[in-house]
Each structure stands twice: as structure tokens, then as C-alpha cells.
Amino acid sequence: xxxxxxxxxxxxxxxxxxxxxxxxxxxxxxxxxxxxxxxxxxxxxxxxxxxxxxxxxxxxxxxxxxxxxx
Amino acid sequence: xxxxxxxxxxxxxxxxxxxxxxxxxxxxxxxxxxxxxxxxxxxxxxxxxxxxxxxxxxxxxxxxxxxxxxxxxxxxxxxxxxxxxxxxxxxxxxxxxxxxxxxxxxxxxxxxxxxxxxxxxxxxxxxxxxxxxxxxxxxxxxxxxxxxxxxxxxxxxxxx
Numbered sequence: 498x499x500x501x502x503x504x505x506x507x508x509x510x511x512x513x514x515x516x517x518x519x520x521x522x523x524x525x526x527x528x529x530x531x532x533x534x535x536x537x538x539x540x541x542x543x544x545x546x547x548x549x550x551x552x553x554x555x556x557x558x559x560x561x562x563x564x565x566x567x
Numbered sequence: 568x569x570x571x572x573x574x575x576x577x578x579x580x581x582x583x584x585x586x587x588x589x590x591x592x593x594x595x596x597x598x599x600x601x602x603x604x605x606x607x608x609x610x611x612x613x614x615x616x617x618x619x620x621x622x623x624x625x626x627x628x629x630x631x632x633x634x635x636x637x638x639x640x641x642x643x644x645x646x647x648x649x650x651x652x653x654x655x656x657x658x659x660x661x662x663x664x665x666x667x668x669x670x671x672x673x674x675x676x677x678x679x680x681x682x683x684x685x686x687x688x689x690x691x692x693x694x695x696x697x698x699x700x701x702x703x704x705x706x707x708x709x710x711x712x713x714x715x716x717x718x719x720x721x722x723x724x725x726x727x
Contacts, residue, residue: 540621
């Protein structure tokens with residue numbers, strides 16, 4: 498994929514992020530209202546971000562490419 | 568190089584985050600109120616805040632990972648297109664990683680604060696003041712994360 502396409506894909510996702518946030522807040526607010534929320538259960542853990550896996554992938558791509566010597 | 572398949576996988580991950588947020592919230596909430604004391608209200612609001620933050624952090628992490636990878640892939644592509652060496656390509660990628668290091672630290676702190684609050688809420692008789700302090704700390708972390716994400720968005724938009 499060329500840089501412009503990569504940027505376009507990333508931009509589309511980035512642009513969607515504030516909408517995503519509003520959507521989640523809306524889901525929570527709506528659910529609370531409908532159910533007279535008295536939440537007693539708690540989300541205990543958040544998934545680790547795993548950015549190290551992306552580093553490994555990119556490193557492998559760099560290693561796999563044939564680069565000029567100079 | 569970033570393949571179309573990878574991009575689709577990440578888009579799918581984002582979509583999955585939305586669903587997961589909804590499912591987590593739905594599965595982690597129950598209805599049925601009794602006469603609420605101040606303590607009950609503090610705990611209920613803290614639980615709501617905690618669960619909402621967890622969903623938001625998951626969603627922000629998914630977006631951040633897409634941006635993180637895309638920024639690195641763009642730099643590798645530029646290095647290839649300019650006929651640069653492997654070391655030059657690695658230097659470009661290292662700059663991106665250095666820019667993102669504080670963001671990953673912020674996510675780690677936010678996860679830790681969330682875990683602390685969740686443990687507190689799950690304890691037998693959590694004190695309202697301790698819970699409120701943890702909620703405030705979590706709120707600060709969310710503000711910090713949102714600022715980092717806004718900065719990353721601006722950087723990505725500036726690179727267009």
C-alpha cells in the first residue's frame with residue numbers, strides 16, 4: 498500500500514474516533530436511563546495495548562526488505 | 568508493508584471495540600434500585616464512570632494502534648521511495664516510536680488507575696471518599712489520554 502493510501506486509511510479511522518467516543522457515551526447513557534441503572538458489576542480489566550507487537554511487525558518488514566547499501 | 572488485509576483487520580478491531588463496549592456495559596450493569604444512600608450514589612456513579620472509562624480506553628487504544636502502525640508504515644514507505652538505507656528507515660521509525668512512547672505510558676497509567684478503582688469498588692465496603700478520589704484520578708487520566716489522542720490526530724492531519 499502506498500503512503501497516500503495508508504494515510505487515507507489512517508485518517509478515516511482517526512476521523513471516526515470522536516464519533517466512536519460519543520457513541521459509547523450515548524450507549525451508556527441510554528442503557529442507564531432505560532434500566533434505572535444501579536450498576537454493581539465492574540469491568541475489572543482493560544486489554545493491554547500490545548503496541549510492542551506492531552513494533553515487531555514493522556521491524557520484520559524492514560528486515561525483509563532489500564535496502565540499498567549506501 | 569501494510570497490506571490491505573491488515574488495514575481491514577484494524578478496522579474490524581475498531582468495530583469490535585464498539586460492540587465490546589456495548590456488551591461489556593450491558594453485561595456489567597444490573598437494574599433494580601433500592602433506597603439510595605449517599606454512599607450508594609457515590610458507588611453507583613463511580614461504577615458507571617469506571618465502566619464508561621474502560622470502554623473508552625479500549626476504543627482509544629484501538630484507534631491509537633492503527634495510527635501508530637500507519638505512521639511507521641508511512642515512514643518505511645518514504646524511506647523505500649527515496650532509496651534510503653535500512654539504517655535510515657530504522658531512524659525514521661524510531662522517531663515515530665519516540666513520539667508515541669508517552670502515549671503508551673499514559674495508557675498504562677490509565678489502565679492501572681482503572682484497575683485500582685475497580686478493585687476498590689469490588690471490595691466489601693469501599694469508603695466513599697477513597698472511591699471519589701480514585702474516580703477523580705481516573706478522570707484526570709482520561710483528560711490526559713484525550714489530549715494525547717488529539718495531539719496525535721493533529722500530527723496525522725498535518726502530515727496529509
